[in-house]
Amino acid sequence: MESNSSVKDNKINKTVILFIATLATFLTPFMGTSLIIALPTIGNDLAVNAILLSWVTTGFFLASAMFAVPFGRIADIYGMKKIFTYGILILTISTLLAAISPSAEFLVITRVFQGVASAMIFVTALAIITSVFPPKERGKAIGMNIMASYIGLVLGPLLGGFLTQYLGWRSIFYFIVPLCLVVLALIFWKMKGEWAESKDEKLDYWGTLLYIIMLSLVLIGFSTITGTFGMVMVILGIIGFVGFVIWELRVEHPVLDVKLFFENKRFAFSNLATLITYIATFVVSFLLSLYLQYIKGLDPEIAGLFVVVQTFFMVVMSPFAGRLSDRFDPGKLASLGMAIISVGLLIFSFITKETSLYVIILGLAVVGIGIGIFSAPNTHAIMGSVKKKYFGVASATLSTMRLLGQTFGMGLILVIFAVYIGAVQFTPQNYPELLTSIQITFLISVILSVIAIFASLARNK
Numbered sequence: 001m002e003s004n005s006s007v008k009d010n011k012i013n014k015t016v017i018l019f020i021a022t023l024a025t026f027l028t029p030f031m032g033t034s035l036i037i038a039l040p041t042i043g044n045d046l047a048v049n050a051i052l053l054s055w056v057t058t059g060f061f062l063a064s065a066m067f068a069v070p071f072g073r074i075a076d077i078y079g080m081k082k083i084f085t086y087g088i089l090i091l092t093i094s095t096l097l098a099a100i101s102p103s104a105e106f107l108v109i110t111r112v113f114q115g116v117a118s119a120m121i122f123v124t125a126l127a128i129i130t131s132v133f134p135p136k137e138r139g140k141a142i143g144m145n146i147m148a149s150y151i152g153l154v155l156g157p158l159l160g161g162f163l164t165q166y167l168g169w170r171s172i173f174y175f176i177v178p179l180c181l182v183v184l185a186l187i188f189w190k191m192k193g194e195w196a197e198s199k200d201e202k203l204d205y206w207g208t209l210l211y212i213i214m215l216s217l218v219l220i221g222f223s224t225i226t227g228t229f230g231m232v233m234v235i236l237g238i239i240g241f242v243g244f245v246i247w248e249l250r251v252e253h254p255v256l257d258v259k260l261f262f263e264n265k266r267f268a269f270s271n272l273a274t275l276i277t278y279i280a281t282f283v284v285s286f287l288l289s290l291y292l293q294y295i296k297g298l299d300p301e302i303a304g305l306f307v308v309v310q311t312f313f314m315v316v317m318s319p320f321a322g323r324l325s326d327r328f329d330p331g332k333l334a335s336l337g338m339a340i341i342s343v344g345l346l347i348f349s350f351i352t353k354e355t356s357l358y359v360i361i362l363g364l365a366v367v368g369i370g371i372g373i374f375s376a377p378n379t380h381a382i383m384g385s386v387k388k389k390y391f392g393v394a395s396a397t398l399s400t401m402r403l404l405g406q407t408f409g410m411g412l413i414l415v416i417f418a419v420y421i422g423a424v425q426f427t428p429q430n431y432p433e434l435l436t437s438i439q440i441t442f443l444i445s446v447i448l449s450v451i452a453i454f455a456s457l458a459r460n461k
Helices: 004-033 039-045 050-078 082-101 104-132 135-169 170-190 205-223 230-251 259-263 265-295 300-327 329-347 357-383 388-422 428-458
Strands: none
Touching: 004 082, 004 104, 004 135, 004 170, 039 050, 039 170, 039 265, 050 082, 050 104, 050 205, 050 388, 082 104, 082 170, 104 135, 104 388, 135 300, 170 388, 205 230, 205 357, 205 388, 259 265, 259 428, 265 300, 265 329, 265 357, 265 428, 300 329, 300 388, 329 428, 357 388, 388 428
């Protein structure tokens, strides 16, 4: 029988591990969204052209998407704590270097390393919590972890705008470094044990390499799509994708189990809906940050407050939609959420220089409500479409679709900017082209969101 002392120590250890993982989980979405509001300030400070400025955000999400799945497998084989620790260490160093960036190119490189680190952190944090907490306590612990992610999404643009306004954009990175050091100290001091569920399996090196190269080619090609080089890169990326799928169907221990997409229609269409939804909605914060500051002339702090409106409604609606998905068909609820998102994006597609700020708030509220209604039921549909032994695969696939959606959303912006603005710095002279780019991107997003509605409905047929 376990002594009272050991039970108490175990409880304390679980609480500390939850705190460590939750704080780290806060850092990844905060790092992803906080810089969006600061982009116009960075553009002016470092004299950055439109395409390179987009890569400050694209580099982060591309790296996260490229390395999330590989590091998920590496963590299963070599140890979650090990990958988690290295992730925090890389995030600390790259964030400190980002704060002292002498040029835009250097900043993009540090953002890529931040993206790699974030992938290492978020694929292991939730898995560690699941491993440490017994089933009866797991739900509450996971709920707190997800809440930290939402807080990071809310505080990202809000605190990012405030810090940029009063202390400069570099202060965002200086704010992160002490938090990273706290997490590192707690890992070495309090986090005991290691978790490796697939230590006897081998890593799919060729599949991992194909996955990384394929995504890199497509995104780099998107950014230069108006030239021959860009077209060739995209075509090579598509060929790489086909090669990746063929390889993963044949290998014994695939880095991403693509068989589920062919054998389970509900799983496939739910993930397709996720991918398209994130492509369509991720552009909102980025484009409105530019619109509110360049075209409307708002300060970063005020622009951040506007962008938070969407996240606020996501936070409010998600738990409510999650409870509804226990009583009603989650696929139909998710489809309803997509329809609402389409309405919000349609509002933004008519945006002009004279558009009222109240209309902007309305559009953000509608999109936020739609995402809130879509996300939890769609996740429910995905997890409920597979057997228990595939829960880990299903969860990793969902995260990958989200990251790919965010990455391709930025890719869509890069394409539109390359066509209408080019590699020039934002100035009042090209604000009309910026506005046209915003309108066209939102219009394409509306079309994508309508396609996502049909993908969402198709899962039930």
